[in-house]
Amino acid sequence: MECYLKNIRSRNDLKELFIEEWNWKNPESTSMSIDFSDETKGKIEHFEILAEKLYCKILLFTLQDIAQPEKELRQLERKILATPEIKRMAGDTVFIFSFSNFDYLDFVRAEQVGTKLRIKRFSVSPDNRDKLRTPEEQLRNLSLPADIQLKPSSVRERIEDAFKVEVLTEQFYTGYIAVFKRIKEYLLKQDVRKVEEKEKKLKDSIHQVLNRIMFLIQKKQYVYESGSSKDCEHTLYLEKRLLLDAITEEERNLQKEVQKVGAELSRSAGFQEDLYKKEAEQKTLFEQGLRKKKEFLENDLFQVKKYREELRKLKEPPMIWDLAFAEVFMMKNGFDIVIANPPYVRQEEISDLDGFYSSKSEYKEKLIEQIKTDWQYDYSGAPLHCPQIQIDKKSDLYIYFYLKGLKLLNENGILCYISSNSWLDVGYGKDLQEILLKRVPVIAIYDNQAKIRKQTKRKLSSFS
Structure with missing residues (x-):
């Protein structure tokens, strides 16, 4: 019974698992009458009662092949499970969804919670067939004892336990x-x-x-929510909520700092003017420092509030590499390879496409600031004890892609870019050249031979 999930390649394999190994019964009738919508019906190749025990059932849906199984399978499953007849039997049924080749296999339990349908699933795909320890351990709860008279409630409890991921x-x-x-x-x-x-x-x-x-x-x-399956929209909502909470916390901290500096200024303003010029000058410098600090904090506070409002408007949370690929950085300290064809945008055309920053210069300053910060620390947050990188403000956009891509690599990672070669012979390319020479072992740089031949032909034609 070890690694039984990865060996399921047909309906008969499932039948053998549930009836011969797990002691479910052959159904008296395998067919059911369910009024699916025409759209949904057209995507179902076949469905049947695969096995049953008392009033609990195992339903197998064989679906028509689709172009993008990973993306479309769950959407189709949700439509099927939302059918009224299916919803009524959801709590006592295990649903299995697959295609004719059984490359993809979803074991699903649905439960009505208020007006919503809560769905939990274990998925088998070509990519994870050797990594199914948790699903195999959990689904073994569906194995029924052969020599014990079970009550319907006991079978239902086993179905619940099999999908109790939390x-x-x-x-x-x-x-x-x-x-x-x-x-x-x-x-x-x-x-x-x-x-x-x-x-x-x-x-x-x-x-x-x-x-x-x-x-x-x-x-x-x-x-x-402790591993329970949620639909994509709810997951995005929770990720967005997480970022909003973090920004709100930062806003509270900044407000406290502003109030603290404001109180210091008030106390300073209440002092009597000092008779001695030197001490008066020191007091003036102190107040100027406080005002600058207050102005700096208030600007940060304004930006945080601005970020929060912009985040509220977004349908999806912004891409944060450290969080989105946390496992990659934690386990391997970066990607093995980064491949890209960066956009060729001249420095004077670089702007914030989302319109968050009002001016191109402000956006470029933030871009440079972010790249420099990236290169000051490793993924764990530990400082990198090396000189700060320099970025020429006249750099075209692809230079920033180079710097970001290099920072995403682990120490043995490879960067493969198709890009402009202007960095080899223009002033702003000096910074990238220095980084490549001092910090990155360069394997090869291939110039565009077609372009070279064209330039050579043009030069030769000028002599004819």
């Missing part, structure tokens, strides 16, 4: 977060002064990793 994930999150906290507390108690420099660096690195893992776990738990 139990597994809550144990994982609770247990692992507790372990991380204990390790971190232990490390914080150690006297850094008594350890070697290498041990200190190791401890700092562990702190960073633990913080990142804990954040990742909490984020995943929050967004995906």
